[in-house]
Amino acid sequence: MSKRHNAKYKIDRRLGENIWGRPKSPLNARAYGPGQHGQRRKGKTSDYGLQLRAKQKLKGYYGSITEKAFKRLYTEAARVKGDTGERLIGLLESRLDAIVYRAKFVATVFAARQFVSHGHVLVNGKRVTIPSYQVQAGDKIEVRERSRQLAFVLEATQLAEREVPDYIEADHGKMTATFVRVPALSDVPYPVQMEPNLVVEFYSR
Template sequence: MTKRTSAKHKIDRRMGENIWGRPKSPVNRREYGPGQHGQRRKGKLSDFGLQLRAKQKLKGYYGDLTEKQFRRIYAEAVRVNGDTGENLIGLLERRLDAVVYRAKFVPTVFAARQFVNHGHVKVNGKRVNIPSYRVKEGDVIEVRDKSKQLAVVLEAVGLAERDVPDYLEVDHSKMTATFVRTPSLGDVPYPVMMEPNLVVEFYAKN
């Protein structure tokens, strides 16, 4: 098991939810947490615990972002006019690695980060290798010609477990995706419920 796969499974177990909806998640077999006392950790969470869990779940979903990265995105969401929770989701979905994952160019968000890092992706014709690069409406994201036959790409396109959301226009025959618009929370196809309002409450109090 690779380090990334191991980490991904640990996040699912820790949260007690299959946050990516993957069929091989250990939560599909055991809903309780890891460790010797995992089955006894079902006590009621405090408000702080609920808020912390919501933050960990959202951070984990986008490839287990560091606290520094996530707090920086939150701070920007606060500065933008409108609902902070909705702004937070919009900013997270505009990350290049998130778009590559949503477009089904790769099977997981962890793979998306590595895929971008290794220079397999172009934005508007220029190679971009920064996973946190923020796409804009109308940007065209494409897989480089030399990378279109990689096993990870072919596997992802054939996945039946998730669909491409309607804020992306994707052509898998050309391996291109156009970022049509910034989504709201209701547009994002999360396999489990995300609660950005609790994340906002967490940072407001801490």
């Protein structure tokens, strides 16, 4: 099990935001950072600090992707003409673990990464165990038949704290989902404001 899985709420507290909008976030009870200096008043943040924070928040939201993997996605987004920030969001939302999470087959992005890597997910009928696998529009994702009755999967489909976005068509009866289209930033149901433009500025320095 990933160490990040056990410490996921430290990301919330470090950033000072409930980035997944979960009822169990410690920020619902203590809206300040961790440690003995968590309640200390903070000074004005520099432009670099704002950019770094935006990057950490976006990385953290998707299960704290490694810096190497995240920068690779940015480089791919920057290679295509158009809005690099929008393209980056599209690439992040096209990850297999992100789609498994969005389809409500599991409760958290951390669980989604583990669920995929343990071989519970098929893409177009073939088992895929790479959480970062880039799903294409029109691809069909399904939970393997023998995994469909797992208690945590059944519980996740009933979660009332979030809905399946309209760029994914999910059938929880059959445990299947179709990635309809690559979303724009405005389509993604982030519980907090994400600022991919600041991430672009960070890497453009």
